[in-house]
Amino acid sequence: MALPASTNILIVGCGPAGLACAVTLAAKGHKDITIVDARPGGRTLSRAIVIHAQTIEALDTVGVAEKINARGVKAKRMVVRWQQTRLIKANFATLSERTRFPWALLISQSDTEDILEERLNELGVHVHRPYKATEMESVQGGLLVKFESGETIKARYVVGADGNRSTIRALAGIPFRDPKSGKNPHAEVVKPTDTVKKLEKKLGKELVVADVHLSGHIPPTVNPTDLGVFLSPLQFLLLVPLPPAKDDPEQRPIYRMSCPVEPGSKEVTLTYLQKVLNSALGLPDEKTPIVDTLRWASLFRVKSAVADRFHQRMGDGMVALCGDAGHVHSPAGGQGMNLGIRDAIQLGRNLSDILKRDNDPNTTPSASKAYADKKLEQYTAERRKLAVGVIKITKFMTWATGLEAPPAQRARNAFYWTIGRGSVVSKKFTLRLSGLQAAEHENVPVVA
Numbered sequence: 001m002a003l004p005a006s007t008n009i010l011i012v013g014c015g016p017a018g019l020a021c022a023v024t025l026a027a028k029g030h031k032d033i034t035i036v037d038a039r040p041g042g043r044t045l046s047r048a049i050v051i052h053a054q055t056i057e058a059l060d061t062v063g064v065a066e067k068i069n070a071r072g073v074k075a076k077r078m079v080v081r082w083q084q085t086r087l088i089k090a091n092f093a094t095l096s097e098r099t100r101f102p103w104a105l106l107i108s109q110s111d112t113e114d115i116l117e118e119r120l121n122e123l124g125v126h127v128h129r130p131y132k133a134t135e136m137e138s139v140q141g142g143l144l145v146k147f148e149s150g151e152t153i154k155a156r157y158v159v160g161a162d163g164n165r166s167t168i169r170a171l172a173g174i175p176f177r178d179p180k181s182g183k184n185p186h187a188e189v190v191k192p193t194d195t196v197k198k199l200e201k202k203l204g205k206e207l208v209v210a211d212v213h214l215s216g217h218i219p220p221t222v223n224p225t226d227l228g229v230f231l232s233p234l235q236f237l238l239l240v241p242l243p244p245a246k247d248d249p250e251q252r253p254i255y256r257m258s259c260p261v262e263p264g265s266k267e268v269t270l271t272y273l274q275k276v277l278n279s280a281l282g283l284p285d286e287k288t289p290i291v292d293t294l295r296w297a298s299l300f301r302v303k304s305a306v307a308d309r310f311h312q313r314m315g316d317g318m319v320a321l322c323g324d325a326g327h328v329h330s331p332a333g334g335q336g337m338n339l340g341i342r343d344a345i346q347l348g349r350n351l352s353d354i355l356k357r358d359n360d361p362n363t364t365p366s367a368s369k370a371y372a373d374k375k376l377e378q379y380t381a382e383r384r385k386l387a388v389g390v391i392k393i394t395k396f397m398t399w400a401t402g403l404e405a406p407p408a409q410r411a412r413n414a415f416y417w418t419i420g421r422g423s424v425v426s427k428k429f430t431l432r433l434s435g436l437q438a439a440e441h442e443n444v445p446v447v448a
């Protein structure tokens, strides 16, 4: 599809954040928006697998909650266990006083993106592919963005939804760093002599993510409606049931496994995953499921960073960031995409108000510029605060989950077990995971 010469809003990146921002604007009647992506088509391998209640609330405001709920598995609980002993749980049913969606929805990121893109198409907006943004300059009336193909587009507002290595963020000169160390995890220099520990310190802990089929005996603790976290002497295993793939004729449930990498190995094998599952469940062989098919697997490093600002004025134009372009953190608790989608919907609302003001014949250009600056300053303040909060809690969860020394594991388990008995802590933990406690900052309607 050919690019227009100019647009009100250019959204760079059609991951979940870019799509959610475009859907919000299109649902509010703004059709002069353009969304581009560097990839020719198809989806990247699925990363995020859970959508929490507050995100479903936000998605409902743009007309996609019903479809998303119908496609996913509604998890009732997240249970953290030491092998077969329950330590602490989040019971999503307790959210029913605050939301119509008291569950954590287990759904692959590619399905979420498909549903968002279908909605965008219904609203009359289509993604332009492949367009890789490479340069951006301030020109009269906005910003001129140049693509690898040599084509250009002029936009009044540019949304950087281009992921954690965001080109738009870099071109706008917005620093991206760990809020504690002040370091940009992408700028670390790796030396061939770096040890595993040194690499972990520089680049973050390396984890496995794998989608598998299980067969044989499935114990009750591998519950099809639970998000399971199994702690064991071999560190941890995240085990989450997902809906069967759309193209699987047998419609077998998929299980997402995530765990530390095999020391010294760059591969993910069925043998290693079976070893991790055996240790995680701590059951005799005949009672342990068999990891019989590896659908896909990948290795990734846990990084934490947040943009100094989520917006940047550049002459007459303005850049705003959402999703991973604004923040990255550990996938513990499944928060990244959730926060990103909610950033994007909030940004879409703010940009809609700004466009309305820009087009108001009673507003002067300088008043409308001041209005845009104020609206996006508010956006930065709200979203950055939430991102820093998520970085803090996910760092803690990653640290506690990854403890290796047996005395430290015992102390952690005792702590979790003790606080896990009280309903107040469990309720707080559940609320925090769901994102509903952030609702007051997010200005998203939540059912009373």
Ligand SMILES: Cc1cc2nc3c(=O)[nH]c(=O)nc-3n(C[C@H](O)[C@H](O)[C@H](O)COP(=O)(O)OP(=O)(O)OC[C@H]3O[C@@H](n4cnc5c(N)ncnc54)[C@H](O)[C@@H]3O)c2cc1C
Pocket: 012, 013, 014, 015, 016, 017, 018, 036, 037, 038, 039, 047, 048, 049, 050, 109, 131, 132, 133, 134, 161, 162, 163, 164, 166, 167, 168, 209, 300, 322, 323, 324, 325, 331, 333, 334, 335, 336, 337, 338, 339, 340
């Ligand atoms: C292993 C793993 C597991 C995860 N699990 C969870 C989970 O359970 N729950 C959760 O909430 N989050 C999870 N996350 C995080 C989640 O995947 C991300 O937060 C989410 O994908 C971010 O969405 P996004 O739209 O901001 O960016 P992305 O999904 O990265 O999309 C960015 C898009 O921008 C495009 N792009 C990049 N550069 C350019 C350019 N220069 N020009 C044009 N287009 C460009 C890319 O092609 C891409 O399509 C996980 C992440 C990982 C790695």
